[in-house]
Amino acid sequence: MTDHIVLENVVFTRGVRRIFYDVSLRIPRGKVTAIMGPSGTGKTTLLRLVGGQIVPDSGRVWVDEQEIPKLSREALFDVRKSMGMLFQSGALFSDYSVFDNVAFPLRIHTDLPDQMIRDLVLLKLQSVGLRGAADLFPSELSGGMHRRGALARAIALDPKIIMYDEPFTGLDPVAMGVIVLLIQTLNQVYGMTSIIVSHDIAETASIADMVYLISDGKVVGAGSPDHLYKEDSPRVQQFIKGLPDGPVPFHYPAADFEDELLEEIPNR
Amino acid sequence: MWWHAIWRKPEWKNWPLIVTQIYRLGVLSVVITVMSGFSIGAVLALQGYNQLVRYGSESALGLGVALVLVMEIGPVVSALLFAGRAGSAITAEIGLMKATEQLSSMEMMGVDSLQRIVSPRLWAGFIAMPILALMFSVVGIWGAALVGVEWLGVYEGAFWSGMQDGVTFSDHVLKGIVKSVVFGLVITWVAVFEGYDCQATSEGIASATTRGRCIFVCFGTGTGFFPDPYHV
Numbered sequence A: 001m002t003d004h005i006v007l008e009n010v011v012f013t014r015g016v017r018r019i020f021y022d023v024s025l026r027i028p029r030g031k032v033t034a035i036m037g038p039s040g041t042g043k044t045t046l047l048r049l050v051g052g053q054i055v056p057d058s059g060r061v062w063v064d065e066q067e068i069p070k071l072s073r074e075a076l077f078d079v080r081k082s083m084g085m086l087f088q089s090g091a092l093f094s095d096y097s098v099f100d101n102v103a104f105p106l107r108i109h110t111d112l113p114d115q116m117i118r119d120l121v122l123l124k125l126q127s128v129g130l131r132g133a134a135d136l137f138p139s140e141l142s143g144g145m146h147r148r149g150a151l152a153r154a155i156a157l158d159p160k161i162i163m164y165d166e167p168f169t170g171l172d173p174v175a176m177g178v179i180v181l182l183i184q185t186l187n188q189v190y191g192m193t194s195i196i197v198s199h200d201i202a203e204t205a206s207i208a209d210m211v212y213l214i215s216d217g218k219v220v221g222a223g224s225p226d227h228l229y230k231e232d233s234p235r236v237q238q239f240i241k242g243l244p245d246g247p248v249p250f251h252y253p254a255a256d257f258e259d260e261l262l263e264e265i266p267n268r
Numbered sequence B: 001m002w003w004h005a006i007w008r009k010p011e012w013k014n015w016p017l018i019v020t021q022i023y024r025l026g027v028l029s030v031v032i033t034v035m036s037g038f039s040i041g042a043v044l045a046l047q048g049y050n051q052l053v054r055y056g057s058e059s060a061l062g063l064g065v066a067l068v069l070v071m072e073i074g075p076v077v078s079a080l081l082f083a084g085r086a087g088s089a090i091t092a093e094i095g096l097m098k099a100t101e102q103l104s105s106m107e108m109m110g111v112d113s114l115q116r117i118v119s120p121r122l123w124a125g126f127i128a129m130p131i132l133a134l135m136f137s138v139v140g141i142w143g144a145a146l147v148g149v150e151w152l153g154v155y156e157g158a159f160w161s162g163m164q165d166g167v168t169f170s171d172h173v174l175k176g177i178v179k180s181v182v183f184g185l186v187i188t189w190v191a192v193f194e195g196y197d198c199q200a201t202s203e204g205i206a207s208a209t210t211r212g213r214c215i216f217v218c219f220g221t222g223t224g225f226f227p228d229p230y231h232v
Helices: A043-050 A073-080 A098-109 A114-127 A143-154 A173-190 A201-207 A225-230 A234-241 A257-262 B002-007 B012-055 B058-099 B102-108 B113-151 B156-166 B169-197 B202-223
Strands: A003-014 A017-028 A032-036 A058-063 A083-086 A161-165 A193-198 A210-215 A218-223
Touching: A003 A043, A003 A193, A017 A032, A017 A043, A017 A058, A017 A193, A017 A210, A017 A218, A032 A043, A032 A173, A032 A201, A043 A058, A043 A161, A043 A193, A073 B102, A083 A143, A083 B102, A098 A114, A098 A143, A114 A143, A114 A173, A143 A173, A173 A193, A173 A201, A193 A201, A201 A225, A210 A225, A210 A234, A218 A225, A218 A234, A225 A234, B012 B058, B012 B113, B058 B102, B058 B113, B058 B156, B058 B169, B058 B202, B102 B113, B113 B156, B113 B169, B169 B202
Parallel strands: A032 A193, A032 A210, A083 A161, A161 A193
Antiparallel strands: A003 A017, A003 A058, A210 A218
16 A cells, blocks of 8 residues: 555544545655645544544545554554644643643653753754744744644654644734745655645645545545646636635525515524 | 543653642642631631530530541531632633643644543542541641630640540541542542533533532532441
């Protein structure tokens, strides 16, 4: 199996809502793969399936030839040591300084001496440009710095896979450019398999080798960014061009507007 | 999974986490426990003296106050204080960690949050609660002695010797300790469970904190009397 991560016929339901109907995708080793799609299509859910935080109703999820939903709790934690995840919120530990946040996985999973941990943490912080902010606490960081700190922590153990959950959301153009550059550099330097979940088309397409477009619980487009730009499918074109209405409707399903305006005030 | 967190013997490298939690849950609750213990002991002595002196039995004041404090009021009231101060803090802290994805990020790093976050708090509550209850009772007895002996003039020898004769470790003190150990376990268990299980919203955290406290108040006041009916 040359692909690093494989999802086969995954079906997943949350409550009464079916998130994925029949999703199959392959994420190649050492490449940057983007998972794109409108908000609420389950892009983050897909990352949680890969990380084993949730289990599919049916179908298979393979990471490095190991079937994630079938692993024991201990085995799953072992697999996760080779994964890094950048959460949308950053999720830095609020009681720890930036330095201690980055040192956290090293202190837990290795027996390295303090001096070596310090050097490794400073190296990671230097690579994201936050060495000078090592002693700051998360509450003292800007949004972009927070995400860079979280990125340094995610790569602390030099994982083979790194997952980015909406890495560009809420950032100013400068911070966004910095994160784009960092993702690209990390992929090239460390050869990590990178998965970016995003709906920022231009930034993601600029660094992705492969893009999967998900909508309505299915994969509706797959290929290189150039391939997707040329795709005829109205669903793909609506997303790529950012059209407000189309196969993905602007309006949430509702009763007829005129009827609703004319009816008596309902008991809500 | 929860039993795994509770009964698994803590690993040696996790002891600093347990010590930190004992400090945060136990040591920081000492002031409120000591203050309440003192005032409750003093009030018990004052009201007890007023009744006993009518029958010329004020020399039994020390024994009465000690039994009530060590077996009943000490474990229950100190547990209610612990639930209010430490239990609520645990629920809110874990709930907020869940809402800000800190627990998820820990799990994604291959760190078992049950072992890292839940287990140290459970063990800390288990260890700190009986010590706080004993502290409550000791300070309460001291408050009672201050009011009864120093202020109201009960004979000091009768106050202390009555206590020495009537209170035994196995029959009385041990029962209070067992009660407070159970309360410590229940408070921290309910608190961590509510935090872990809460909805990751501000309202969800608020209701989890309130619910945790209410559950324990019902449990504590409802079961506080249970081990002793044969003593009546």
